[in-house]
Amino acid sequence: MSTSTASPAVTPDEPTGIQAVRRRYAHLAWPVALAGAVLLLVGCLLSWNYDTTVLGDLSIYFYPGPLQILMIIVAVAAIVLLLAYRGPLHRLGEWLDVASGLTAVGVGASIYMLLVVVAGGIQAGGLVNVDPGGWVSFVGALLLLAGAYLLPSTDRRDAIHARLPGWVEIATIVVLLAVALFGAAFALGQDDGTIFVLFLVFAGTLVAGLVRCGFFAWVGIIAQKHREVLTLGAFVVAFLFPFTQNGSDANMSIATQVIIFAVTALGLNIVVGLAGLLDLGYIAFLGAGAYVGATLSMSAFATISWKPPFIVVVFVGALFSATLGLIIGTPTLRVSGDYLAIVTLAFGEIFRLAMGNFDGDNGPDLTNGPNGIPAIPDLAIGSFNFGDTHTVLGIPLGRFANYYFLLLVVAAVIITVFTRLNNSRIGRGWVAIREDEKAAEAMGVNVFGLKLFAFASGAFLAGMAGTIKAHQDVSVTPDQYVFLESAFLLAAIVLGGMGTVGGVLVGAAILRLLPEKLRFISDYRYLIFGILLVLVMRFRPEGLVPSQRRRLEFHEDDERLASRIEQVHLEEEGAKA
Template structure:
């Protein structure tokens, strides 16, 4: 077992010459300037970016700049100073370059935001320019330092208690940043917070620390899972009863649970479904028509748990109906057929209005006035106080959706690690080869459609009550495209990746409303950049990552070792 105190030998070959003598002191000077500038006023106008006009009292965005400067100081001390043992494991220069670039971009955006929200750069106070100069010095210092070979962080071991503590600190940081970011009402402040998050993530990735975190998470999977759900459970308690933020959070969970069902179809079985939003809509319409709304068209009012099962069953039945005749085709043809199914569902909801067909959905008017859920005497529309903190209507639905998301994740992970999951992966990789090996390809593809539709139907039944209304316009093709984009962006076949992708694609449009006319352009640009620089997704499945990086021999070895560990665990 290797620990951080005994790093492996330095490789004989170097990528670049030795660092220039001025590199290290220049970096320290940059850190000092960023911190000093952040304690001074950045803006003359106190109404901009959360009031950055007070000297010696840093605002929120200034504190973020100070955090990045301290992170740069840690990297510099790991390069030359008391933290050199840590630096022997990390690619300090690559991390410092990423940090210098993102910190400089951060400060430039601060100046642009102040200028755009006021009368120009004349309203930028000296502190802003001083911090910008410091960021530029850090970037210049990083480019004077030589690159190192990245260590194999799988060999780095620390005591188990320290690894668990690291997971706890990481998840607490996620909770803090999420609460802070959602609390930002100004769009520029939110963008700058995203740049801060990107800076920290880039440093962790470029130094190799993220690889170590991945190995720690693999060794402490249960601890990570429990801590993640604990953070998610505590999130409403950080919002101070804000219904606006909790409304966004509930939408994210509905979107994530639905995307996880689509991940079975696309990520595991490799079936391109462009009409998946119809399954979510079918569950929502079942719940709406069986609710106690004055506009509900079905007289039977069973308990909600029964409604959930009926809604999920109807969605799964639709999956079987559309899958039976169409799953014998594949690729682009399957995509076209599923796209057509999504549109057929939407137009059917329009026509079931009593004039063109039976009156089930009230046509384009939909079913408004859906009351809040009431399960066992607990009304989800009431405000409840827990530990002195008010939890409103959306917080109640958030906890229910959190339970649903946990169930969906459990189903996905169990199926993924089963013989059925391995059959789906075989079909995705090469359907002809899988069929030749005796895999029932048609049956498994049909099962993927049915299970994915079932999970989407469950989410739809809750969504109907949370939204309070259901109409055909909610289930357009664009929503199916966003669900698919969340899977591609996050990482096909992964759990964390789909959750991350769903959060990004649902959260950004809500917080960046002034980009509403350019949302599709930004999403398209984001996907193009992902396909160019990280086609396997933000959180890549290791085997799928190997498909895009076949030349990486070390990755192939890691994948084989990971597979052996999973088999031994079984």
């Protein structure tokens, strides 16, 4: 990469005044940004707040607290990008869009420091309690943003042409997964909601910077290349997560809810993400599995005397949900679009009302009506009781950790099924139906049969998760399966990325984790949550982790992306040959 000052990259519709400012001060951009990054780093070594009880104690000089360490990481990342733009790391800069990445880092750092100053001042009784270190870091973040904005963009080489030894690529995947593990452990371990929000800003800053500079484009390529390593590593990280919680049942309860939500959303992803069928009553299939698990449990309130082994209950619940899917899908799948959405919405409400009326007075005595089935005992497979605390390597694993491991196995099964279907002839048929149903039918695709199979298979997976959810929740009531839950499942798919496994997992984690951790602003958390969703849909409509096909649908004019996808496809075909 050339180290000489380039002309600023401006869009044709950019105001002339901004163009003039950028050209006039382009020679100052790099030193201003570097000065800002250094000030940001130095400020983190000083005291940020006079009050020792605010934000985890930021009052000690030259002994940074957790929030200061996060900003040190951001400052170091900014300095690395600047040295890649002009300095000893310029060869790295040939592959990165440093200006865009640095701008994202500057925006994130400025928001972070603004929140620290405001929140710290409010909690300590006024901005007068904010120490010089906080102001130094805040000014440094603003200078970093100003310099990054004025920094001229330069051409970069496409990441598809980057060639590194295989072990380096695998090591990169391992490091990123390890960072994700410790980041999740740190986030869940924060009881202070303000610190949790600041951590989200920090994580968003790093991710946005790496995305904008092009690093994640290369990560996506090596992830495709080493797909097996990524999958295995992700499951190892998920398996190790309970060992980072030191026996905390509170955090593991949240993690268990996240994984139940995720595996249910994966089933809906078949219906919506692959086949393109808008199902607004999908939560009913999860409820059907849960009610099967409850009625066949050892609960004193269970209404069926048959008590089969749990593995049998899982398949009974899954098959019952799949049967419901076939019964409902056969007549309703002859309609599409808005009509299908209305019919499935009605089905979800009918299920909830029916479960509330099967009490022996208004209908069969199956569900105890609105009271549901409480006191569902913990699972016991052989001598292993999921309600007991077990110690492994000196680390206590409580009730929720036990269910977490069981659900992890279920998630592995569901992800395997989803991936196999997606890569099969059936999956290609679903995508064809989603893109153009009439064209698919004209090409000989069995449209109705594949749509019905999508409906039934998605219901099967939801029913499987529901049987475990009944035991984990201890009770099952109709009010647990309302339309809002179906809406959240659909939002997880759209937010994360339709038709992908990773996207759905990310979307499910966000939608389940944020409401739990934002309880300190309970009156406004759903408002803030909705605003964030709107912003994501505005600036990244394809989702946070989209498939290559869907990314190209939203960026048809991106020739670099199109050539990258074509190159990856050719390499995959060559590997198969």
